[in-house]
Amino acid sequence: MSPDISGREVILDTSAKLFGQHGYSGVSIRDIAQACGMTNAALYYHFKNKEDLFLAMLQRDHEKTLAALHEAANGPGDLREDLKQLVACYAAITYERRQSFQTLRRDLSNVEAVRGHKVFGEMHSSFLRPLEERLAQAQAAGEIRAGNPALHARLLHGMIMALTHEGRPDKPHKASVQEVETAVDVFLNGVRTQRR
Numbered sequence: 001m002s003p004d005i006s007g008r009e010v011i012l013d014t015s016a017k018l019f020g021q022h023g024y025s026g027v028s029i030r031d032i033a034q035a036c037g038m039t040n041a042a043l044y045y046h047f048k049n050k051e052d053l054f055l056a057m058l059q060r061d062h063e064k065t066l067a068a069l070h071e072a073a074n075g076p077g078d079l080r081e082d083l084k085q086l087v088a089c090y091a092a093i094t095y096e097r098r099q100s101f102q103t104l105r106r107d108l109s110n111v112e113a114v115r116g117h118k119v120f121g122e123m124h125s126s127f128l129r130p131l132e133e134r135l136a137q138a139q140a141a142g143e144i145r146a147g148n149p150a151l152h153a154r155l156l157h158g159m160i161m162a163l164t165h166e167g168r169p170d171k172p173h174k175a176s177v178q179e180v181e182t183a184v185d186v187f188l189n190g191v192r193t194q195r196r
Helices: 001-022 029-036 040-046 050-073 077-098 098-110 113-127 128-141 149-165 177-190
Strands: none
Touching: 001 029, 001 040, 001 050, 029 040, 029 050, 050 077, 050 113, 077 128, 077 149, 077 177, 098 113, 113 128, 128 149, 149 177
16 A cells, blocks of 8 residues: 555544544544644645545545445345345444444534535435345346335335334444344235235
8 A cells, every 4th residue: 555545544544533532523633633643734635624534534434334235235145145134234334333423414514515415415325225226136036026126225224223223213222133134024025924
């Protein structure tokens, strides 16, 4: 890794920790530079201002999240196994990053409105895309009935949110393997007993 790339990664890693702990308003460029062991000028070599750094940090984190979700969606298993992997991945992300999602919502208000809304909108719309794409593949293969994959993805995501919050948004819950399997089973088969 070149010094420019490794320096940028150090800045992004350090700023993610500081923004997570203190929020956007509670962290200065000087704080980040000092925590990285560099000068302000060295930091400005990579980012033109704190807003650019914050948005780059969010974008990098989002890209890592999408990579993990795409990997889960394209597993070696069948539809049920892929959905279990996806539900488990979404549930883990929701559980582990609950605080960072809240920080993101709070701190985007400090970023220039048009730019912040654009970034948030892009992140929000792409978050369910791996699930939508896997469901569209399943529809094309005749594994599930025809319908709107985006709607189906939102419905399954709602089940995931219920798993990770147990009815209380302020109390996160780590979904168990059994809960993930139940969510996928209910999504694919419903709760009604099979007619004979």
